[in-house]
Amino acid sequence: MHLVTAEEMRRLDRHTIDTIGLPALVLMENAGRAIAEAALALSAQLELRGGPARWLVLAGKGNNGGDGLVAARHLCEAGAETAVVYAEPPERLTGDAAVQRDALARFGIAASVCAPGAIDWRAYDGVIDALLGTGTRGAPREPYASLIREANASGLPIVAADIPSGLDADTGAVHEPCIRADRTVALAFRKRGLALHPGREVAGDVSVAPIGIPAWLAETYGVRAFHLDEAAVRKRLGIDPSLPRRTDTHKGTYGHVLVAAGSLPMAGAGLLCVRAALRAGCGLATWAVPARLAEPLLGRVPEAMLAPLADGGRGDWAAVPAEALAALCTGRSALVLGPGLGRFEGDSAWLRRVWEATAGVVPPVAADAGTAAAQAGDTPGAAAAAHAAAATTTADAACAASVAAQAGDTIGAAAITHAAAATARATTAADAASAASAPARAAANRSPKPLPLVLDADALNMLADADDFAGWVKRPAGAPAVLTPHPGEMARLLRCTVPEVQRDRIGAARSYAEKHGVYVVLKGAGTVIATPAGIAYVNSTGNAGMATGGSGDVLAGIIGSLLAQGWDAEKAAAFGVWWHGRAGDRAAEARMTTASLMAGDIADYL
Ligand SMILES: NC(=O)C1=CN([C@@H]2O[C@H](COP(=O)(O)OP(=O)(O)OC[C@H]3O[C@@H](n4cnc5c(N)ncnc54)[C@H](O)[C@@H]3O)[C@@H](O)[C@H]2O)[C@@H](O)CC1
Numbered sequence: 001m002h003l004v005t006a007e008e009m010r011r012l013d014r015h016t017i018d019t020i021g022l023p024a025l026v027l028m029e030n031a032g033r034a035i036a037e038a039a040l041a042l043s044a045q046l047e048l049r050g051g052p053a054r055w056l057v058l059a060g061k062g063n064n065g066g067d068g069l070v071a072a073r074h075l076c077e078a079g080a081e082t083a084v085v086y087a088e089p090p091e092r093l094t095g096d097a098a099v100q101r102d103a104l105a106r107f108g109i110a111a112s113v114c115a116p117g118a119i120d121w122r123a124y125d126g127v128i129d130a131l132l133g134t135g136t137r138g139a140p141r142e143p144y145a146s147l148i149r150e151a152n153a154s155g156l157p158i159v160a161a162d163i164p165s166g167l168d169a170d171t172g173a174v175h176e177p178c179i180r181a182d183r184t185v186a187l188a189f190r191k192r193g194l195a196l197h198p199g200r201e202v203a204g205d206v207s208v209a210p211i212g213i214p215a216w217l218a219e220t221y222g223v224r225a226f227h228l229d230e231a232a233v234r235k236r237l238g239i240d241p242s243l244p245r246r247t248d249t250h251k252g253t254y255g256h257v258l259v260a261a262g263s264l265p266m267a268g269a270g271l272l273c274v275r276a277a278l279r280a281g282c283g284l285a286t287w288a289v290p291a292r293l294a295e296p297l298l299g300r301v302p303e304a305m306l307a308p309l310a311d312g313g314r315g316d317w318a319a320v321p322a323e324a325l326a327a328l329c330t331g332r333s334a335l336v337l338g339p340g341l342g343r344f345e346g347d348s349a350w351l352r353r354v355w356e357a358t359a360g361v362v363p364p365v366a367a368d369a370g371t372a373a374a375q376a377g378d379t380p381g382a383a384a385a386a387h388a389a390a391a392t393t394t395a396d397a398a399c400a401a402s403v404a405a406q407a408g409d410t411i412g413a414a415a416i417t418h419a420a421a422a423t424a425r426a427t428t429a430a431d432a433a434s435a436a437s438a439p440a441r442a443a444a445n446r447s448p449k450p451l452p453l454v455l456d457a458d459a460l461n462m463l464a465d466a467d468d469f470a471g472w473v474k475r476p477a478g479a480p481a482v483l484t485p486h487p488g489e490m491a492r493l494l495r496c497t498v499p500e501v502q503r504d505r506i507g508a509a510r511s512y513a514e515k516h517g518v519y520v521v522l523k524g525a526g527t528v529i530a531t532p533a534g535i536a537y538v539n540s541t542g543n544a545g546m547a548t549g550g551s552g553d554v555l556a557g558i559i560g561s562l563l564a565q566g567w568d569a570e571k572a573a574a575f576g577v578w579w580h581g582r583a584g585d586r587a588a589e590a591r592m593t594t595a596s597l598m599a600g601d602i603a604d605y606l
């Protein structure tokens with residue numbers, strides 16, 4: 001379940017040998033046996049010519065080679081015809097690998113040193129790649145490079161020891177050349193490069209073989225990256241993926257998600273997001289849209305409620321005050337913001353107001369009004385009068401209304417709007433005050449309730465363009481922010497290039513999450529989920545058919561829905577990603593080809 005770097009693996013090896021006291025040769029013996037067992041299991045599936053399987057072991061001069069030599073012994077013992085080709089003269093092997101070299105010679109297994117073109121690959125049924133392991137630096141040099149190319153060209157099935165030779169164990173980068181394995185037997189722990197793309201594609205089926213290094217040691221040494229498969233979902237996250245429910249529950253038990261998504265050219269993004277949220281199990285979903293879109297969308301998702309926001313007839317978010325959206329958050333349990341939102345003048349500041357309102361910060365205008373009301377004692381309508389005096393713009397009027405609405409006070413909201421409008425019409429303060437009501441004062445004094453937030457798509461671009469994000473208020477407990485960037489959006493957030501993000505996906509997601517106290521879901525093959533505490537998951541589900549428009553909108557809806565159901569952000573983000581991929585895999589199976597997959601299919605297969 002843990003994903004380790006080469007350096008972490010070295011420390012775990014050392015601890016096992018030096019502190020626990022298991023000799024390195026024992027570990028190597030266990031490793032070689034596990035590799036031989038994987039090879040034998042593979043030969044059982046091959047159509048052999050009648051005799052025993054014939055295995056060729058390619059051995060490097062380090063401990064990876066030593067593992068291969070042990071495997072050769074076990075294969076031989078199991079009755080397979082086995083030969084070894086050393087990449088370098090065997091005199092160059094040292095330490096435990098040299099012990100294995102000598103044992104192998106006495107065992108009577110045929111061994112030779114590689115020479116260009118000397119191997120008759122037709123004489124074998126399969127190859128064990130024990131050339132290079134976690135001690136490798138950079139691209140394979142000669143003669144390793146030629147051996148790797150020949151092995152790949154042979155067309156024989158290849159079982160890789162620990163990692164395919166030529167793979168960067170830490171980043172998943174694939175050097176030229178690199179072994180293309182059918183199976184990889186990861187020793188003790190899965191190396192990160194086996195989970196990250198493109199490494200994952202050259203590793204084939206990966207299994208993890210215990211060799212004597214205890215799993216708990218990874219915790220002791222602070223390994224904080226995990227392979228997100230079903231075992232991790234169940235054991236680490238503690239989630240039963242069938243999501244059982246108690247019978248004595250109702251829609252109110254499962255939260256109410258607010259989705260703010262869609263604009264005239266991209267209304268479908270909101271549609272996908274809301275549908276996915278409902279499929280992911282929230283009790284209620286409200287879809288906030290620019291008012292112009294509301295009518296055409298009526299009845300498209302009958303299970304969701306529509307909340308049209310006055311948009312000046314534009315069909316986009318440019319004229320929708322942040323406070324109007326913030327006001328809708330009252331009584332909701334999570335907000336998903338971004339799919340199909342579009343960009344507009346001043347949108348970074350707009351996003352900041354939504355961010356702060358959902359973090360429980362009282363908007364400045366409302367705060368001023370509250371203070372004024374308090375100073376005015378119990379004079380009827382003081383709050384509204386203060387608001388009205390301050391409300392020289394329609395935005396301020398909307399803000400005042402939103403504060404009242406957040407308190408669930410429609411009378412107050414109406415009064416404040418009216419009062420603000422009265423001032424805007426240059427009538428007297430007395431007129432404004434007369435339009436006010438006592439509940440408005442109470443409303444103005446109340447703070448908005450914090451709620452969890454998912455930011456996706458254009459909301460992430462707004463964030464990337466905010467120069468002052470580091471100074472934005474930190475999210476309170478219970479109101480986390482989950483950001484779901486694709487590599488391009490991640491690069492904009494980090495102000496670096498896409499190749500830089502892709503070179504170290506765990507590092508990119510983790511550094512942003514830790515720096516800003518947010519949860520980051522870095523999408524793409526092998527989606528990475530990173531938490532503010534530096535924990536990272538690399539997802540194992542999903543397929544290339546999911547690289548299609550709308551797939552991210554579905555994911556944002558799923559995560560928002562889980563947050564609305566009261567899940568903590570780590571579970572919601574990690575399980576949401578795993579589930580999204582799993583649904584995509586099920587949808588792909590149901591289609592003729594993976595290429596036929598559409599984002600709506602993913603939501604339907606949740
Ligand atoms: N106690 C341990 O340390 C254990 C190690 N194990 C195995 O040992 C491996 C790590 O062993 P090592 O640290 O000896 O390293 P490797 O066996 O990965 O190979 C390193 C050797 O390759 C050479 N080399 C490095 N980069 C190269 C390149 N680009 N091209 C050509 N040659 C290159 C180095 O000079 C060194 O001799 C693991 O992957 C695993 O298979 C297992 O046996 C379990 C126990």
Ligand SMILES: [K+]
Nearest residue numbers: 129132163165
């Ligand atoms: K290898």
